[in-house]
Amino acid sequence: MSRIAVIGGGIIGVATAYELAKLGEEVVLFEKNYFGSGSTFRCATGIRAQFTDEANIKLMKHSVERWEKLEEELGADIGFNQTGYLFLATSEEEVEAFKANIKLQNRFGVPTRLIDMDEAKEIVPILNTEPFLAGAWNPKDAKANPFKTLFAYLRRARELGVDAREHTEVVGLEREGEAITAVKFRSNGKVESVKVDAVLNASNAWAPLINEMAGLKRDLVPIKAYKHQLVKTEPLERGQAEPLVCPPAWEDAYIIQDGEDGGIICGAGIEHEAKSLEDVEPTYDFLRGVLRYAVRIAPPLRYAHVVRQWAGFYAKTPDSNPAIGKLLDNFYIAAGFSGHGFMMAPAVAQAMAELISKGRSKVPLDWEWYDPYRFERGELRSSAFQIG
Amino acid sequence: MGGKKIVCRCNDVTVEDVERLIDSGVTDIEEIKRLLRVGMGPCQGRTCIPIVISILARKTGKRPEEIPLPKARVPIRPVRVEVIVGGADE
Ligand SMILES: Cc1cc2nc3c(=O)[nH]c(=O)nc-3n(C[C@H](O)[C@H](O)[C@H](O)COP(=O)(O)OP(=O)(O)OC[C@H]3O[C@@H](n4cnc5c(N)ncnc54)[C@H](O)[C@@H]3O)c2cc1C
Numbered sequence: 001m002s003r004i005a006v007i008g009g010g011i012i013g014v015a016t017a018y019e020l021a022k023l024g025e026e027v028v029l030f031e032k033n034y035f036g037s038g039s040t041f042r043c044a045t046g047i048r049a050q051f052t053d054e055a056n057i058k059l060m061k062h063s064v065e066r067w068e069k070l071e072e073e074l075g076a077d078i079g080f081n082q083t084g085y086l087f088l089a090t091s092e093e094e095v096e097a098f099k100a101n102i103k104l105q106n107r108f109g110v111p112t113r114l115i116d117m118d119e120a121k122e123i124v125p126i127l128n129t130e131p132f133l134a135g136a137w138n139p140k141d142a143k144a145n146p147f148k149t150l151f152a153y154l155r156r157a158r159e160l161g162v163d164a165r166e167h168t169e170v171v172g173l174e175r176e177g178e179a180i181t182a183v184k185f186r187s188n189g190k191v192e193s194v195k196v197d198a199v200l201n202a203s204n205a206w207a208p209l210i211n212e213m214a215g216l217k218r219d220l221v222p223i224k225a226y227k228h229q230l231v232k233t234e235p236l237e238r239g240q241a242e243p244l245v246c247p248p249a250w251e252d253a254y255i256i257q258d259g260e261d262g263g264i265i266c267g268a269g270i271e272h273e274a275k276s277l278e279d280v281e282p283t284y285d286f287l288r289g290v291l292r293y294a295v296r297i298a299p300p301l302r303y304a305h306v307v308r309q310w311a312g313f314y315a316k317t318p319d320s321n322p323a324i325g326k327l328l329d330n331f332y333i334a335a336g337f338s339g340h341g342f343m344m345a346p347a348v349a350q351a352m353a354e355l356i357s358k359g360r361s362k363v364p365l366d367w368e369w370y371d372p373y374r375f376e377r378g379e380l381r382s383s384a385f386q387i388g
Numbered sequence: 389m390g391g392k393k394i395v396c397r398c399n400d401v402t403v404e405d406v407e408r409l410i411d412s413g414v415t416d417i418e419e420i421k422r423l424l425r426v427g428m429g430p431c432q433g434r435t436c437i438p439i440v441i442s443i444l445a446r447k448t449g450k451r452p453e454e455i456p457l458p459k460a461r462v463p464i465r466p467v468r469v470e471v472i473v474g475g476a477d478e
C-alpha cells in the first residue's frame with residue numbers, strides 16, 4: 001500500500017480518491033476551499049458521448065456506461081437521467097458535418113441519429129423549429145446532479161478510509177530527483193508536511209501553480225481559466241426541455257432543464273479569459289447575450305423569470321482536450337478539462353487510479369491523445385467540441 | 389401541528405433535514421445550501437438562511453456571527469426574461 005496525495009477536491013479529485021481507495025491505497029485528499037467550490041458545483045450538469053474525434057467518443061462511451069451504474073455502486077441518488085443531447089443545424093453544411101460526426105459516433109457504438117424537426121419538437125415541446133434544418137440526437141446522453149454526485153463519491157471514499165480534508169491548501173511539494181517525496185499544506189494557519197509515494201494534480205484551473213510547486217515550468221501544461229456563466233429560470237413544468245439543446249452555430253448557446261427543480265439552465269460559449277482565479281463575478285452582458293439566444297431556441301422562455309446567474313471557470317488547454325498522464329516518476333496530472341470534466345470524471349478517475357496504482361489501465365483512454373507533454377512538443381489535437 | 393418544522397419554504401426543507409446533514413459531518417454552509425437547496429429558491433434564502441445559520445451555530449457551538457453568509461446570486465429579485473432581452477428585436 002502506498003500513500004497517495006490528491007490535490008483538488010472537485011469531481012476529478014474526489015472520484016479518483018475513491019477509485020484509489022477501492023484499489024487498497026492510502027489516500028489524502030486536499031481541497032483548499034470547500035469540496036466542489038472550483039468548477040464542479042458551477043457546471044451545467046450535461047453528459048454526452050457526442051464528440052467529434054475517436055479518443056473523446058471512446059472515453060465518453062465508457063464514462064456513460066459507468067454513469068449508468070454509478071447510483072448502484074455508490075449507493076446514493078445522484079440525479080442521473082438519460083434525457084439526451086440534441087444538437088441543431090442551421091445550414092446544409094452543418095447538416096453534412098452532423099452526418100459525418102454521427103457516422104463516427106455510430107462506429108464506436110454511440111447511437112446518435114439525424115432527426116427531422118417534427119421529431120425534435122416532440123422531444124422538446126417548447127422548441128422553435130423554424131431556424132433549424134435537422135438535429136443530431138443521442139438519447140443516451142444524460143445529466144446528473146453535481147452536488148449529489150460529488151458527495152456520493154466523497155461519502156464512499158471516506159468509508160473506504162480516504163483522509164479527505166477541506167479548507168486545507170497545498171502550499172509546496174518536496175522533490176528529490178524525478179520524484180515528489182512530501183506535500184506541504186496549510187490549514188487553520190498552520191503549515192504541516194506529509195510524506196507521500198505519489199501525487200495527483202487534480203486542481204484544474206489551478207494546475208499550473210501546482211506544477212510549478214513540483215519544479216516544472218508553469219506553462220508546461222498551459223491551462224488558462226476562462227470565465228463561463230449560466231443563467232437559470234424559475235421552475236417550468238417538467239418535460240419542456242429535458243435534453244441539452246444546442247445550435248453550435250449560435251455561439252454554442254444551449255438550454256437544459258435542471259434535473260432537480262425544473263428551471264431552465266441557459267448557457268453559451270460567450271467567454272472571457274478570467275482576470276484572476278478569484279474572478280467569478282457574473283456579467284450583465286452575458287445575461288443579455290445568453291437570453292437572446294435562449295428565447296430564439298425556445299420562445300416561451302420570454303415569459304419566464306430569471307432567478308439566478310453564476311460564473312465559473314473552463315480550465316482550457318490550447319486544444320480544449322484535458323492533460324491526463326504522468327509528469328514525473330510519481331507525479332500525475334488530470335486537469336484542463338476545458339468545459340467537459342464533469343461528464344468524464346467516472347472514466348478518468350478509474351483510469352487515473354489504475355495508472356497510479358498498477359502502472360496501466362483497462363479503461364479505453366488514449367494516453368497519447370491526452371499526453372500532458374504534447375504542448376511542449378508543439379503537438380495539438382483537433383479541438384474537442386467544448387460545450388457542456 | 390404536523391410536527392414538521394419547515395426551514396425553507398421555497399424548497400420544502402425541514403429542521404430535521406438540516407440537523408441530519410450537520411450530524412453526518414457536513415458543516416460548511418455552502419455545502420448545506422447545495423445538498424438541501426436551502427437558499428436556492430426564488431427568494432434567494434432571505435427567509436431560510438438566517439434559520440440555517442442559527443441551527444448550525446447551535447450544533448457546532450459557534451456564534452452565528454462566525455458563520456459566513458453563503459454567496460448571494462444575482463439577480464436579487466426574479467426578473468422576467470423579456471425585460472432583459474427587450475422587445476421583439478431578434
Ligand atoms: C458554466 C460551466 C458549465 C459547465 N458545464 C459542464 C457540463 O455540462 N458538463 C461537463 O462535463 N462539464 C461542465 N463544465 C466543466 C466542469 O465543471 C469541469 O470540467 C469539472 O468540474 C472539472 O472538475 P475538476 O475536479 O477537474 O476541477 P474543479 O472542480 O475546479 O476542482 C479543482 C479544485 O482544486 C482546488 N485547489 C486548487 N488549488 C489548490 C491547492 N493549492 N490546494 C488544495 N486544493 C486546491 C480548487 O479549490 C478546486 O476545488 C462546466 C463548467 C462551467 C464553469
Ligand code: FES
Nearest residue numbers: 396398429431436
Ligand atoms: S425560503 Fe429558502 S430559498 Fe426561499
